[in-house]
Amino acid sequence: MKYLTRTIWILSFISLLTDTASEMLYPIMPIYLKSIGFSVLLIGILEGIAEATAGLSKGYFGALSDRTGRRVPFVQLGYALSAISKPMMAxxxxxxxVFLSRTIDRLGKGIRTGARDALLSDEATPATxxxxFxxxxxxxxxxxxxxxxFALVYLLYFPGNYRMLxxxxxxxxxxAIVLSAILKDKHTAVKENATGLSFFSFLHYWKQSPSAYRRLVVGLLVFTLCNSSDVFLLLKIKQAGLNDTSTIGVYIFYNIIYALAALPLGIAADKIGLKKMFVTGLVLFVAVYxxxxxxxxLYFFYLLFFLYGLYAAATEGxxxxxxxxxxxQSDTATAIGTYTGFQSICTMLSSMLTGWIWLKFGATPAFxxxxxxxxxxxxxxxxxxxxDRKTVRS
Structure with a gap:
C-alpha cells in the first residue's frame, strides 16, 4: 500500500472523524428538530437551503482553489466550520x-470538497x-x-437527551481540526487573475471543459436526478414494520458493507477500468430499487442494503x-466542484420529485x-x- 501517502492518510482520518460527528446526528436530526418545534415543512425548507448552499459553494470554492493554487486552507476552513456547527445546534x-448552524455546516462541506479531492488526486497517479479514492x-x-x-447506544441509556449528543x-x-493543521500544500503556481472571481464564475468551466468531461457529467447528473435521499429507503423499511432500532441497524449494516468494499472495488476499478466498475455499480442500483x-x-431488505453498499462503493469514489x-491537474478542484455543485442541486430536486411521486402514487411507482x-x-x-473505445482505436 505504498500508494497511500502521508497526505492521503491524514485526509482519510479527518474524513473519518468528521463523518463520525455528522452521522452521529443524522438518525436523530429530524426527531430533534420536531422536538424543538420544527414542522415537517420547515425541516424540508431547512434541508433544501442547506443543500443549495453546499451545492453552489462547491463550484465557487473549487474554482477559487484552482485559481489561487492552494488546497490546504480550504480544507482546514471547511472542516472547522462543520465542526463548530455541531455545538451551535445545541x-x-x-x-x-438553527438555520444558521445548519447552513454553516453545509457551507463547510462546500468549501472543502473540491480542494480535498484535488489533494487526493494530486497524491495519486492515473493508475492508482x-x-x-x-x-x-x-x-x-x-x-x-x-x-x-454511538448514537444508538447513547440513546438507549439517555433517551430523548438530544442536545447533549x-x-x-x-x-x-x-x-479533525487538529489533524488538518498538519496538512501541507504542495507548491503550485498561482494562475493569472486569481482575484476577483465571481460566485458563479465556475459555470464558465463547463464551456471550457473537455468533451469527455461534459459527456460524463451529463450522465452523472441525470442519474442524480433519480437518485433521491436514502431517507426514502429507510422510510420504506420503516413502513414495512421495522422498529427504530432495526431501521438504524439496517443503515449501519449498509455503511459497514460500503466501508469494507470501497477499497477492494477501487483496486478492481484500477485494473478493469473506472467506467466498467461504475456501470456495474449502476446495475446494482437498478436491482436494489x-x-x-x-x-x-426483513431478510430481503438486508440483502438489498448489502447490494446498496456495494453500489455505493463501486460508484462514489x-x-x-x-x-x-x-x-x-490545474483544473481538478474546479472540475470536481462544478460537478458536485450541480449534483447537490440535482439531489435536492430528486428528493422533491420522489416525494411527490410517493405522495401521489405510492412507494412502488416511486422506486x-x-x-x-x-x-x-x-x-x-x-x-x-x-x-470511447472507437475513438481510441481510431
Missing amino acids: AFIYPLW KGRV GFHRSMDTVGAVAGPS FLIAFIPGLL TGMAFSHN VSKAWITNITK LSTAIIALAVVIYFMLMIEE
Whole structure:
C-alpha cells in the first residue's frame, strides 16, 4: 500500500472523524428538530437551503482553489466550520439560529470538497486513482458506521437527551481540526487573475471543459436526478414494520458493507477500468430499487442494503477518480466542484420529485420510476464507453 501517502492518510482520518460527528446526528436530526418545534415543512425548507448552499459553494470554492493554487486552507476552513456547527445546534433552539448552524455546516462541506479531492488526486497517479479514492471513501464510511452506532447506544441509556449528543459530536470534529493543521500544500503556481472571481464564475468551466468531461457529467447528473435521499429507503423499511432500532441497524449494516468494499472495488476499478466498475455499480442500483418496490421481508431488505453498499462503493469514489483522469491537474478542484455543485442541486430536486411521486402514487411507482431512469443511464454509459473505445482505436 505504498500508494497511500502521508497526505492521503491524514485526509482519510479527518474524513473519518468528521463523518463520525455528522452521522452521529443524522438518525436523530429530524426527531430533534420536531422536538424543538420544527414542522415537517420547515425541516424540508431547512434541508433544501442547506443543500443549495453546499451545492453552489462547491463550484465557487473549487474554482477559487484552482485559481489561487492552494488546497490546504480550504480544507482546514471547511472542516472547522462543520465542526463548530455541531455545538451551535445545541446552544439555542430559535429557528433562525438553527438555520444558521445548519447552513454553516453545509457551507463547510462546500468549501472543502473540491480542494480535498484535488489533494487526493494530486497524491495519486492515473493508475492508482480508483484505490486512492476508494480508500478515502472507505475511511469516511467507517465514520458513518461509528457515528450512528454511538448514537444508538447513547440513546438507549439517555433517551430523548438530544442536545447533549450535539455537544458530544463536537469532540471528533475538534480532533479533525487538529489533524488538518498538519496538512501541507504542495507548491503550485498561482494562475493569472486569481482575484476577483465571481460566485458563479465556475459555470464558465463547463464551456471550457473537455468533451469527455461534459459527456460524463451529463450522465452523472441525470442519474442524480433519480437518485433521491436514502431517507426514502429507510422510510420504506420503516413502513414495512421495522422498529427504530432495526431501521438504524439496517443503515449501519449498509455503511459497514460500503466501508469494507470501497477499497477492494477501487483496486478492481484500477485494473478493469473506472467506467466498467461504475456501470456495474449502476446495475446494482437498478436491482436494489426494483427490489425495494416490491419487498416487505426483513431478510430481503438486508440483502438489498448489502447490494446498496456495494453500489455505493463501486460508484462514489470511482466517479471522482474518473473525473480527475479526464481533466487537467490545474483544473481538478474546479472540475470536481462544478460537478458536485450541480449534483447537490440535482439531489435536492430528486428528493422533491420522489416525494411527490410517493405522495401521489405510492412507494412502488416511486422506486420503479427511479430504477427505470437509472437503467437508461446504464445504457447511456455503455454507449459512451463503446464510443470511447472507437475513438481510441481510431
